[in-house]
Amino acid sequence: MPLGVLVGGQRGTWFGCMAGRCLRHDDGTLLRRIDGAGRVRPLPPPAPSRPGRLAAGWAKAPSGAVPITGESMGTSLHSFAHPAGGNVEPLLVRDGKRTPVTLRVRNQGAGRVYWVDVVQREPARTDPTRAQAKEVPKLELGNQQNGQLTVGWAKAGSSRGGDVQIDSSVMGIPRGDFAHPAGGDSASRPAGGAGPGTRLVFHPPATRVILEPGEDFELEGHVSFHSEYESPRGARETLYLAVTSAHGEPVPLAIPVLAHTPQLALREAAWQWADAWQWLRARFWPEDATREGGNALTILLDNPGGEALANTKFSLRVAGVDVELDTIERKTAPPGPLGKLDFALPAGFMPHDDTRITLEAFQLGPPAHRWRFDDEPITIPPPPWPLFAGLAALFLATLSVLYYLLLYRHPLVRQLSAEPAGLLRLVPSRLPQARRLLRRTRRLVDVLGKVGAQPPDLAAALAYPGLPAEERCRVLAVRLGVASEAVAAGLWRLRLGERFPVNLTECLVHFPEKGQPARTVIADLSKNGEARERVVVILHGDEREQERLRRLADDPGNLYVAPPPAGVTELLLSPEPMTALARMVSDQIRLMRISPYQSGGGTARDSMFFGRGQLIAHIMNRAPANYLVVGGRQLGKSSLLKALEWRYRERPDVDCHYLSLGDEVLLPRLARQMDLPVDVDLDGFIAHLTQGTGEKRLLFLIDEADAFVAAEAGSGYGTLRRVRSLSEEGRAHFILAGYWELYRHVALDYQSPLKNFGEVLAVGALEPDACRQLATEPMARMGIGYQEDGGLARLLAATGQRANLIAIACNEIVKRLGEEGRRRIASGDVDKALSGQGMRIALDGWEQAISDDPGEARLGRMVVYATVEGDGFDLGSLAERLAAAREEAEAKAGVEAKRSITMTTRDLERALALLSLAYIIEEEDGRYRYRVPLFRERMRTRAPGRLLADEFSDGFSSP
Numbered sequence: 029m030p031l032g033v034l035v036g037g038q039r040g041t042w043f044g045c046m047a048g049r050c051l052r053h054d055d056g057t058l059l060r061r062i063d064g065a066g067r068v069r070p071l072p073p074p075a076p077s078r079p080g081r082l083a084a085g086w087a088k089a090p091s092g093a094v095p096i097t098g099e100s101m102g103t104s105l106h107s108f109a110h111p112a113g114g115n116v117e118p119l120l121v122r123d124g125k126r127t128p129v130t131l132r133v134r135n136q137g138a139g140r141v142y143w144v145d146v147v148q149r150e151p152a153r154t155d156p157t158r159a160q161a162k163e164v165p166k167l168e169l170g171n172q173q174n175g176q177l178t179v180g181w182a183k184a185g186s187s188r189g190g191d192v193q194i195d196s197s198v199m200g201i202p203r204g205d206f207a208h209p210a211g212g213d214s215a216s217r218p219a220g221g222a223g224p225g226t227r228l229v230f231h232p233p234a235t236r237v238i239l240e241p242g243e244d245f246e247l248e249g250h251v252s253f254h255s256e257y258e259s260p261r262g263a264r265e266t267l268y269l270a271v272t273s274a275h276g277e278p279v280p281l282a283i284p285v286l287a288h289t290p291q292l293a294l295r296e297a298a299w300q301w302a303d304a305w306q307w308l309r310a311r312f313w314p315e316d317a318t319r320e321g322g323n324a325l326t327i328l329l330d331n332p333g334g335e336a337l338a339n340t341k342f343s344l345r346v347a348g349v350d351v352e353l354d355t356i357e358r359k360t361a362p363p364g365p366l367g368k369l370d371f372a373l374p375a376g377f378m379p380h381d382d383t384r385i386t387l388e389a390f391q392l393g394p395p396a397h398r399w400r401f402d403d404e405p406i407t408i409p410p411p412p413w414p415l416f417a418g419l420a421a422l423f424l425a426t427l428s429v430l431y432y433l434l435l436y437r438h439p440l441v442r443q444l445s446a447e448p449a450g451l452l453r454l455v456p457s458r459l460p461q462a463r464r465l466l467r468r469t470r471r472l473v474d475v476l477g478k479v480g481a482q483p484p485d486l487a488a489a490l491a492y493p494g495l496p497a498e499e500r501c502r503v504l505a506v507r508l509g510v511a512s513e514a515v516a517a518g519l520w521r522l523r524l525g526e527r528f529p530v531n532l533t534e535c536l537v538h539f540p541e542k543g544q545p546a547r548t549v550i551a552d553l554s555k556n557g558e559a560r561e562r563v564v565v566i567l568h569g570d571e572r573e574q575e576r577l578r579r580l581a582d583d584p585g586n587l588y589v590a591p592p593p594a595g596v597t598e599l600l601l602s603p604e605p606m607t608a609l610a611r612m613v614s615d616q617i618r619l620m621r622i623s624p625y626q627s628g629g630g631t632a633r634d635s636m637f638f639g640r641g642q643l644i645a646h647i648m649n650r651a652p653a654n655y656l657v658v659g660g661r662q663l664g665k666s667s668l669l670k671a672l673e674w675r676y677r678e679r680p681d682v683d684c685h686y687l688s689l690g691d692e693v694l695l696p697r698l699a700r701q702m703d704l705p706v707d708v709d710l711d712g713f714i715a716h717l718t719q720g721t722g723e724k725r726l727l728f729l730i731d732e733a734d735a736f737v738a739a740e741a742g743s744g745y746g747t748l749r750r751v752r753s754l755s756e757e758g759r760a761h762f763i764l765a766g767y768w769e770l771y772r773h774v775a776l777d778y779q780s781p782l783k784n785f786g787e788v789l790a791v792g793a794l795e796p797d798a799c800r801q802l803a804t805e806p807m808a809r810m811g812i813g814y815q816e817d818g819g820l821a822r823l824l825a826a827t828g829q830r831a832n833l834i835a836i837a838c839n840e841i842v843k844r845l846g847e848e849g850r851r852r853i854a855s856g857d858v859d860k861a862l863s864g865q866g867m868r869i870a871l872d873g874w875e876q877a878i879s880d881d882p883g884e885a886r887l888g889r890m891v892v893y894a895t896v897e898g899d900g901f902d903l904g905s906l907a908e909r910l911a912a913a914r915e916e917a918e919a920k921a922g923v924e925a926k927r928s929i930t931m932t933t934r935d936l937e938r939a940l941a942l943l944s945l946a947y948i949i950e951e952e953d954g955r956y957r958y959r960v961p962l963f964r965e966r967m968r969t970r971a972p973g974r975l976l977a978d979e980f981s982d983g984f985s986s987p
Contacts, residue, residue, distance in 0.1 A: 053237060054071070079139050080275075082276060085131065086281065119267070121253045139241060148232070257397060258397070266283065267283040294387060327371065385404050489600040508524070527674075536562050538553065549573075550588065564589065614810035625835045639801075646789070656782065726761070769880075828960030841857050874946065879942060887939045900956060
C-alpha cells in the first residue's frame with residue numbers, strides 16, 4: 029500500500045501527496061521556495077485553464093450597506109467609490125480609532141481566481157483608479173488575463189501570517205505601485221503598508237484562497253487615521269486600495285475619507301473680579317488690594333473639531349506670576365464650547381492691559397496630543413457699574429417691596445382686585461379707604477368698571493352720608509329713576525312704577541335722625557298712619573343702628589325693610605339699583621305680598637314680560653300699519669299690547685293709547701283717551717283727528733275686541749271702514765286683539781272687510797328661552813333659586829310653553845316657600861305646584877272658554893273627549909271615533925229618543941281650527957297632537973269617554 033504525506037499549516041492551509049499526486053490548499057504562506065539569490069518566494073498555484081475576471085467595489089458606506097448586484101457591479105468606478113463622482117458619502121474615521129471598511133468582490137470570469145487579497149497602495153503619479161474608470165465604464169474594476177494574479181506584501185500578523193517579502197517581479201506587478209519602496213524595510217512600514225504622505229493606515233482582511241466563477245464575497249478591513257501630535261486637525265483624504273489575485277491584474281479602488289480630530293481654539297481669557305469692593309480697593313486703595321486675593325482668570329475654549337477631547341490637562345502660565353498655578357483636568361469634552369476654565373490667581377496679583385498668558389493642553393490619549401497658545405492677551409472687564417447699579421436697584425426694590433406690602437398686599441386691595449363685586453358689599457364708612465387704596469394702586473377705574481359703576485357714582489356715594497335727609501332721598505330717587513314726594517318728617521314716598529321687579533308699585537323710605545336708637549325708630553313708625561299699611565325702607569345714617577334695625581325688621585309680621593349697612597353702597601353703586609332694592613325687599617317682606625307672578629289678565633309689569641321679540645320687532649321696526657292680533661285666551665295678547673305701549677311711550681313721534689273693551693262700545697272709550705266728550709259721534713271724532721298738527725302719529729291698542737268685531741259684522745263694519753281711512757291718511761293706526769270672533773271674521777269669512785283692514789298676527793307658544801327666563805329671573809330677584817335643573821326642566825316641559833301656566837305654577841311655588849320660610853325650590857315643590865288646585869282650575873276652564881257659541885263649544889269638547897287618550901289623530905280618525913260614539917249613544921238612548929247631533933266635515937274643521945287657536949292642539953302634516961302635556965294628563969283623569977257619551981246624551985234631549 030503506497031504511503032502519503034499530509035502537512036497542515038496556519039488558518040486551514042494544507043499540503044498532501046499520495047501515489048505521485050500532490051494537492052494543496054494554500055494562501056501563499058505554506059509552500060515557499062528560495063531562489064538562487066536567497067529570496068523567499070511563495071509557490072504560486074497553477075494558472076487556471078480558463079481565466080477568471082474580478083470586479084470589486086466599496087460595499088458599505090458609513091450610512092449603511094451598499095449591496096452590489098450583478099447590475100450594480102457594472103457601474104463606473106468614479107460614481108461609486110471616488111469623491112469625484114460627488115454622490116458618495118465619505119467614510120467617517122475618528123482620530124486613533126479603527127473604522128471597518130467592507131469591500132465586495134465578484135468573479136465574473138469563467139475560471140477560478142486564486143489568492144484574492146486587498147492591499148493599500150500609494151497614490152501613483154498616474155492614478156490607476158482614474159485610468160481604469162475611463163477605460164471601463166461599468167464596475168468591471170479589474171481584468172484577469174490568462175489567470176494572472178496581483179500580489180502585494182504582508183507584514184507579520186497580517187493575512188500572510190509572517191514577516192515575508194514577496195518578489196513582485198514574479199507576479200508582474202509594477203514595483204512603484206504595489207511593492208515596497210526601494211530600500212524600504214517592511215517592518216518599519218505601518219500596518220497595511222500605507223505610503224508616504226498619507227495619514228490613513230489600512231489593515232487588510234484575510235486572503236481568500238479560491239474564488240469560484242460567478243461567486244462573490246465580502247472582505248472587511250479596517251482603516252485608521254493618525255493625526256499630528258501638536259495641534260491636530262481633521263482632513264478629507266482618499267484611501268487608495270487594490271484588490272489583487274495570483275494571476276490577474278489588480279483592481280484599484282479610491283474611497284473618500286473624512287477624518288475627525290479634536291481641536292482647540294482659545295476664545296477669550298478674562299480676569300474676573302471677586303466683588304465690587306475689590307475693584308474699589310484696586311481703584312482707590314491699591315496697597316490694600318494687593319494684600320487680598322480672591323480673583324481668578326477665566327479661560328473660554330472651543331472644540332471646533334468633530335472629535336471629543338479625552339483625558340486632557342490644562343496648565344496656565346501668567347506673565348508676572350512666579351508661582352505654579354493649579355492644573356485643570358477634563359475627562360471628556362464634546363465638540364463645541366468647553367465651558368469655563370477658572371484658574372485661581374495668587375493673592376495680590378493685579379493684571380494690566382499688557383499682561384500676557386501661555387496656555388497648554390495635553391491630551392493623554394490614546395492618541396496623545398498637545399496644544400499651546402502663546403502670548404495671549406487678557407480681557408480686563410470695565411468697572412462693575414452694572415453691579416453698582418444693581419445694588420442701587422436692590423435698594424430701591426427693597427423700598428418698593430415694603431411699599432408693595434403696605435399698599436398692594438393690603439387685605440382690602442387684594443379682596444377688591446380678586447372680586448370687584450365686593451366693593452358693593454362695603455359699608456359706607458370704608459368707601460374712602462377703598463378709593464384711596466385703589467387710586468394709589470391704579471385699580472380704581474378697573475374695579476369700578478367691572479361692577480358697572482363710574483367715578484362720579486363713587487364720588488356721590490362718598491358724599492351721601494353727609495347729606496341732609498331730603499337730599500339723600502333725592503339722590504336715591506335719581507339712582508332708582510323714580511319720583512319722590514314728602515309724606516311726613518323724615519318720610520318720603522317713592523313711586524316705583526310698573527317696571528319694579530317685584531309686585532310693589534310704591535314704597536316709603538325713612539331716614540331717621542342721626543343718633544336715634546333703632547327701637548325708637550320702629551316705635552315711631554308704628555304710630556305713623558302713613559307707614560302702617562305700606563312697605564317702609566329704613567336707611568339710618570349710623571351703621572351700628574342700621575344693623576340693629578335690620579335685626580328688628582327681620583320679622584314677617586311687619587312691613588319694614590332695613591337692609592344691612594352695606595345695602596346703601598349697593599343702591600348707590602350697583603348698575604341695577606332697582607334689582608338690588610327688590611332683593612332687599614324680598615329678604616324681609618312676605619313673598620306672597622310681593623310675588624310678581626299673576627295668573628289672570630295681561631302682564632301689568634314690564635319686568636315680567638319675556639319673549640315675543642319677533643312680534644314686537646315686526647310691529648315697531650316697520651312702517652306704520654294696522655294689525656289684527658289673534659290667539660287663544662290667556663296666551664299673552666294683552667301682555668303683548670301692554671309691552672308695545674311701554675315701548676311706544678319712549679318714542680317721541682308716537683302718541684300711544686291702550687284700552688280694553690270687553691263689549692262692543694268703542695267710540696266713547698276712544699273719545700275719553702283723546703280728552704273729548706264721551707257723547708261725541710264718529711264724525712266729530714274723525715274731524716278732531718283730522719284737525720291735528722300731525723307732529724305725532726296716533727296709535728290705538730284695542731284689547732278684547734271680539735264683541736266689537738261681532739257688532740261691526742252685524743252693522744256692515746261701518747266704524748271700521750271709517751277709521752281705516754284715518755290709517756290710509758297716516759293720521760292714526762289701530763292694533764286690535766281678540767280671540768275667536770276676530771279670527772272667524774278674518775280667517776274664515778272670505779267676504780269680511782277685515783281681511784283688508786290690517787295684517788293678521790297670531791300669538792302662540794312662548795319661546796323656550798323666554799319660558800326659562802319667566803321661571804327663573806323673577807325668582808332670582810327675590811333671592812329664590814332651584815336646587816336642581818331637573819325640577820325646572822319638568823316644570824317647563826309640563827306647561828307646554830304656555831306663559832300663564834308657568835306663572836301659575838311659579839306663584840304656587842312662591843306661596844309655598846313663603847309659608848315655610850325657604851328660598852330654595854325642591855323637586856317636590858314643582859310637583860305640588862303642577863298638581864295643585866290653582867293649576868287644576870286653570871286647566872279645567874277651557875270647556876267654557878273656547879267659544880261663546882254653545883254649538884261650537886260642544887263640538888270642541890267632543891273632539892277633545894274623543895281624542896285626548898290617543899297619541900295623535902287626523903280628521904278621518906276623528907270622524908270615525910265620533911261616529912262610533914254617536915251610534916253607541918243612540919243605541920243606549922233608544923229609537924224613540926233619537927235626535928242625532930249633526931257633524932259635517934266642515935264643522936269638524938272649524939272645531940279643529942278653534943282648538944288650534946285656543947292652543948289646545950296643533951297640526952303638523954295633517955296630524956294633530958296636544959300641545960300641553962299637563963292638560964292631557966288632567967283630561968285623562970276625568971274619564972273622557974264618559975264625558976263624550978254625556979255630550980251625545982245631552983244633545984239627544986235638547987230641543
